[in-house]
Every structure is written in C-alpha cells, then in structure tokens.
Amino acid sequence: MSDPTDNHREPNATTPPEADGSRSSDEADEFTVTPYAVSGEVNYDKLVARFGAAELTDEQITRFPDHPLLRRRTFYAGRDVDDYLAAAGAGDPHAVVTGRGPSGPMHLGHVLPLYLAKRFQRETGATVYVPLSDDEKFLAKEQSFASIGEHTRENLRDILAVGFDPARTRIVIDTADADVLYPIAVRLAKHLTPATVEAVYGEQDTVGLQFYPAVQATHLLLPQLVAGRQPTLVPIAVDQDPHVRVCRDVAAKEALPVRKPGALLGRFLPSLAGPGKMSSSGDAPSIELTDDPETVAETIHTHAYTGGRPTLEDHREKGGDPTVDVPFQYLRYFFEPDDDELERIAAAYRAGDLLSGDLKDLAIERITDFLAAHQRRRNALDELATELEPYRLTDEERRRALDSAGVPSVVGV
Template identity: 65%
Template sequence: MHDFTVTPYAVEGDVDYDRLLERFGADRLTDAQIADFPQPAHRLLRREVFYAGRDVDRFTAAATRDETVSVVTGRGPSGPMHLGHVYPFYFAKYLQEQTGAHVYIPLSDDEKYFAKDLTFDEIHEYTKENLRDILAVGFDPEKTRIIVDTEDADVVYPLAAEFAKELTPAAMEATYGTPPNVGLGFYPAVQATHLLLPQLVHGPHPTLVPIAVDQDPHVRVCRDIAAKQRHDVTKPAALLSKFLPRLGGGGGKMSTSDEAPGILLSDDRETVREKVAKHAYSGGRSDLDEHREHGGDPEVDVAYQLLFYFFEDDDAELERLADEYRSGELLSGELKEYAADRIADFLEAHQARRPEGPIAEVVDPYRLTDAERERLRPGVFG
C-alpha cells in the first residue's frame, strides 16, 4: 500500500482519495447529489473532480428553493497562480451564476508569512497579482467580497480571537500536528472566521466551501467551532476536490516548485506548448509502431487528464480522444498539442480579462461595505 501525505501544508506521494475519505470522515458524492446541483452539472462535478463532501444537500436544497446561499473559497498568496489554483474560482463563479450565491474570497497573507520563508513585502506583491487573476474570473461585485487578512484585520481579528477560545491545544495538535510557530497555531481560528463571514453578514444560511481535499482540516475545525458558537450560524458544508495533476505525473498536485513546472496563469501559448511537450507525463508507448499497435493509456496521460479535469468541456470530444488514444490512432505528441492549445485558449481569454490600474481601485467594488463592517466589528468605540 502506497504511503502518502496530505495536510494543508504538504502533499506528497501518490494520493489515495478513497483512503483520504476514511481518514477525514467525508462522504463520496452520489449521483443523486450531483443531480441536485444546477443542470447541466459542471464538468468538475460530473467527472467527479469534486468527489466528496459534507452537508452538500443543505446547500443544494436551499439553492433549489432560491434561498440565500454562499460560497467561500480562498487563496494563500505565496507565489504566482497556476492552473491548479484557479479552477475552484471558476467553479465558484458557476455556482454564483446558477444560484445567486454570495461568494467570499479570503486571501490569507498572514498564514503565508507564518508558513513560508517570505517577507510581508514579497507576499503583498504576490497578493496584488493574485487579486488581478481572481478578478479576471468575472465575479459579480454586488455579490462578491474579497478579504485580505492584514488589510481587513479590524474585522478578522476580533472574530478570530472569539473563535480561538473554542479551540484547545490538544484539538489543534490532533488535527494539524505541532505547529512550527504560534502564528500557525492561531491560524485555524482565522480560517474559521473566513468560512463563517457570509453568515455573520447575511444571517444564518447554507455555506459551501469548494476546496482541494488537503484544505479539509480547516473546514472540520470550523464546523466544530460553529457547533459551539453563541452566534447564530450553521456548520459550513465542504465540497472536496482532487488535485489537478502534476505535469510530471506520479500523484501529488501541480506546483511551481516541482522539477516538472506548473503552468502559470501568465504563461503565453508558446510557453504552454513547451511545458506540455517537455514535461507532461505520457501514457503512450515509447516506440511509434508499438503505440500504433497497442495504443496509449489516457488514465495516466497528464495531457489527457488536464483536458478531463477542466480544459475540455465536451464529453463526446473527450471520449473521442480517449478512444483514439487507446486504439493507437492518436499519438502522444498529438494529444499534447491538442491539450496545450486548449489550455492556451483558456489562458489567453483569462489574461485578457485581468484588470489594469491601481489595485486598490480595481478591488474596491469587492471589499466589505461600511455597513457590513459595522455589522461584523462592534467594539469598544463602536
């Protein structure tokens, strides 16, 4: 049995997603649950990239009744964004468009200072560029709020302090292990604040947190806090995704620090083609004649997997590619070219939507309003 590590701060080895569900206590999504989402179901749902969760039914039932719902999904700004970072945001946009959900997007610049060997100046430069990429997704500013922890500390910190009182050192160690510093030991209370903010602004309602499975401990801790709180809040629901594959294959998730690099949201078409051609693990045969005779394996081919996860929406086209690859009609290089062009098409459209101008101005429509802040931060001088 292969060993692997999945925590909010490290993912190593070939991940066994079923074993993770046993470890985390989440449930695999059923066909009926997927059918309860707005139809046609998003490709990330129907292809089981989002494959498990908790209390998902409460969110979909409320959305079906046109009741208030919200979605929370965030970003840790420790570097430039790559493909693996952005697809949860596009999924959140789909939910906003289909259900009218409020979307809250926290950027945990403080957590990255505690966890990474970076200065705040470096982290804040990444934060500014990450914000441009998040806004390029196209969220509705009337129903979207962006929170940056150090910029919105007047709201975040008092709530985090209140929630931290519900967390014991033993519970934190059982969930995260021993933190390397006091900052990371406190951060789960900040993350709980992120996940409960929509309810603290708009009143109790179902909140869905679509995240990669390595971030699930934060949701579990928040759910425990919500159960104990004097605030009128409900436990946030979790929707857990698999990792966008590394270009080099072998399990794990896409990263900019791998030998096989991640594909950045800033990459141009030629760079995408070079990265996919050089680094994407192939499920094809090493010999052309052998490939023509025996075919390739799309299940391990990273170019195909990238198409499967996000970059080919047409199920019939995806199946055609798989069939031709298995038969040997489609070569590995041809599949890589097809995938690279689809990814580049996506990136060019994304890059064209990146807002220009001073970051404070482009983000301002998405920040908490004065009335929302007053609701969240009654204090000594309030």
C-alpha cells in the same frame, strides 16, 4: 485556504496520521494525508471514510450547476451538500468560500476552483467569498511581507480577471481586513485548544501559525456573519477537510448564529510531472496564468507526463493510457466540457490513433484559448485599488459581521 488544485504542499510540516483522530488504528494504510503533507498513493474512497465525509451521489451531482469538475467527479465527496443544494435550488441565500494563499504567482490549477465558483454564482446566485491568507503565507514561507504583498497584488488581478459579480462577491485580505477578521478570530480562538490545532495542522514553529486556524475558521463563517445563517460550501482538496472540521467544531462551541460550513471535497490535480508526483514546490514547472502561448506550449511539450508508449510503433500498436496522461487529464478536469468529445479523444488515444504529441497539442490549444480570455480580462483591469473596491467588505458589512460574532463596537463606530 488552499484550493483543491494546489500542488504545492508545505514540505516543512508533518502530522502523524494518528493525531488526526479520524483514522482508525486497525487500517494498514499505505498513504498519509494531512493539510500539510501527502505521501504514498492516495485512496480516495478510504480518505472520505476516514474523514467521515460522504461521497457525492449521482442525484447530488445533477442538482449542482453542470460543470466537468463535478460531472467527472474531480470533486467527488462532501459534507452537508444537501443543505447547500436545497438553498441553491430554492433561490435562498447560499455561499461559497474559496481562498488563495498568496505566496507566488497563480497557476492554472489555482484558478479552476474560482471558475467553478463563478459558475455557481452565475447559475444559482451563490455569494462567493475569496479570502487571501497573506498572514499565513508570511508566517509559513521564507518571504518578507513585501514579497508576499507583491504576490497578493498579482494574485488579486487574477482573481478579479475571473469575472465575479461584485454585488455577490467579497474578496478579503487577512492583513488588510484585520479590523474585522482578528476580533472574530479571537472569539473563535477562545475554545480552540493547542491540542486541536496540533492534531489537525501538526506542531507549529511559531505562535502565529498556532493562531492562524482561528483566522481560517473566520474565513469560512464570514458569509454568514455578514449576511445571516445560510448554507456555505467550501470547495477544497480532500486533504484540507480537517480545516473545515476545525471550523465546524469551533462554530458549534461558540454558539454563533451560523450553520456549520459544508465542504465539497476534491481529488488532487496532478502536476505536469504526473499523478502521485505532487510532493513539494518546484518539482515541475507549472503553467502560470500570465504565460504566453509559446511558453504554455513549451512547458507542456517539455514537462507534461504522458500515457504514451516509448516508441511510435509501440504506441500505434498498443495504444496510450489516458488515465495517467496529464494533457488528457487537463481536458477531463476542465478544458473539454463535452463528454462525448472527451470519450472520442480517450478512445483514439487508447487505440493508438492519437499520439501523445497530438494530445499535448489539443491540451495546449484549449489551455491557450482559456488563458487568452483570462489575460484579456486581466489586462483590461484598471488600478488595483479601484478595481478591488466594489469587492471589499463595506463598513456596514464589517459592523454586521462583528455584531453577529458578538464583538460589539467599543468605540461606537
């Protein structure tokens, strides 16, 4: 499952928006959003209405653990959020699923939802599942399994560096955990029609990608299949919501002992090249989680789109625009948790007192500090298999998941 900050959209697949089934034909929308394609300027309110989700209320926001990504409504809508909040508030079992498609190094944007999930885990005891869809990435990309495997291992180090509690976290790799994922996906696939997949994911080039939505649905149900019915929240970019809807539909059709997973829907984070410029991979460099401070500074200084004026005089006189300034947006999303401090920065920028260069330096400092801590934990990791072991599904959990999905053991193990 793509995370909500994945700026790297698949350039190869397009879905006519009509096929989605959730778009009313009388809307003259100027933008298109499907799991594989975003075009035009996104109207987030319309998107929520189109998908039949609900905007988060102030009251819901306050019931979540405090986090800038929620408080400032980067995650701004959802599905079945109240069920999740009730369980989290009552100390009842509740889960978060947030995955990663390991087709390259992880960037700053990829890891922010994981840190959000870690906050949820720390504050309300959420179980966190992190599925890695190496199968899907192998099928969708011009890469060998060897290459995808290398990225998977590097990505795993980053996921481990987040510092989840192994007792409440399961990391699942599609090829390495196929013993449990494939049979459950088959169960879900029994009533997943080609028409549904094509409507939501677009026409697929291979039968592998036709089947993959069943695997993805399995990811979202896994916490409940392992540990019983409980509210599950899937934080994703709003364009990925159809994936959750597919899972909700098949879960209901198959009468599995699960609740339909809920969703926490986010806005797209802009790439360094600026808002509305997140078309395909490679447009602008990203900040990788392994970048050293010099590289971070160089990347931001060279590539970050700013809201500053063309000349110093102009800027001092008319002020900058923080709403389109990427360094400011990074602070707003994640790196400046203090609302008053953020507003002071915005005001100074708007007033022309703070220059674009200063704002870049501020963002560089915060990001560098964040990465230093992340890299410290990453570098302290031992051999991957050893580190991963406590996060993998146990044999008993595998057995329980298959049993819950109605796939009994044939050979009695």
